[in-house]
Amino acid sequence: MKKKINNEDIIIASHNEGKVSEIKDLLKNYDLKILSSSDLGIDEPEENGSSFEENALIKASTTSMLSKTVSISDDSGLCVNALDGEPGIYSARWAGPKKDFLYAANKIQESLLKIEAIDYSAYFICVLAVSWPDGDYRIYKGRVDGTLSFPPRGKNGFGYDPIFIPLGHESTFGEMDPQFKHSISHRNHAFKLFSKELLIEG
Numbered sequence: 605m606k607k608k609i610n611n612e613d614i615i616i617a618s619h620n621e622g623k624v625s626e627i628k629d630l631l632k633n634y635d636l637k638i639l640s641s642s643d644l645g646i647d648e649p650e651e652n653g654s655s656f657e658e659n660a661l662i663k664a665s666t667t668s669m670l671s672k673t674v675s676i677s678d679d680s681g682l683c684v685n686a687l688d689g690e691p692g693i694y695s696a697r698w699a700g701p702k703k704d705f706l707y708a709a710n711k712i713q714e715s716l717l718k719i720e721a722i723d724y725s726a727y728f729i730c731v732l733a734v735s736w737p738d739g740d741y742r743i744y745k746g747r748v749d750g751t752l753s754f755p756p757r758g759k760n761g762f763g764y765d766p767i768f769i770p771l772g773h774e775s776t777f778g779e780m781d782p783q784f785k786h787s788i789s790h791r792n793h794a795f796k797l798f799s800k801e802l803l804i805e806g
């Protein structure tokens with residue numbers, strides 16, 4: 605059993621300000637000094653893994669080795685069942701260099717129409733890697749299932765939120781109050797597992 609992480613530094617292996625602030629918010633009740641790899645001037649390694657797990661671990665382990673501090677990283681994306689899990693680990697890349705998620709949503713809709721899909725089910729996944737400088741690591745996964753809906757609806761959130769309706773709801777993530785979305789999100793599920801096992805509420 606790994607020692608609990610309490611009253612110590614922890615590095616978020618990301619240069620994405622939105623992601624860093626969402627993670628800081630998820631960890632606000634714990635006695636941790638949270639920094640990001642940008643704060644330490646550590647470059648983000650290339651995400652060249654072939655799974656969410658590999659990509660999350662590449663980022664967390666490289667950062668923990670360079671900073672000699674426990675580091676965390678999450679890798680997330682949208683998987684569409686009728687498209688064999690695409691865009692999956694390429695979720696960010698489907699939006700192109702301009703990070704245009706209306707374009708990415710269109711691409712998903714066109715791909716589904718092309719194969720005359722009846723199944724519009726999809727899920728968001730978040731894989732969180734926690735890595736220690738001695739090479740030890742843990743992986744936690746969160747998932748939220750739902751249905752895709754076109755055209756996109758709602759101005760809240762980011763990425764694919766306007767086309768995703770979580771199971772048991774009628775609004776898209778993009779139409780939901782952000783705090784409510786966070787409370788049922790894939791990222792929240794993964795961070796709950798992590799905090800239950802390794803953190804002590806302060």
Ligand code: IMP
Nearest residue numbers: 678679680681682695696762763764765
């Ligand atoms: P990452 O930074 O490599 O984890 O990229 C994740 C990509 O997946 C993001 O750019 C979004 O396109 C998508 N994504 C992950 N989580 C969410 C979410 O909660 N809502 C909408 N899109 C998401």
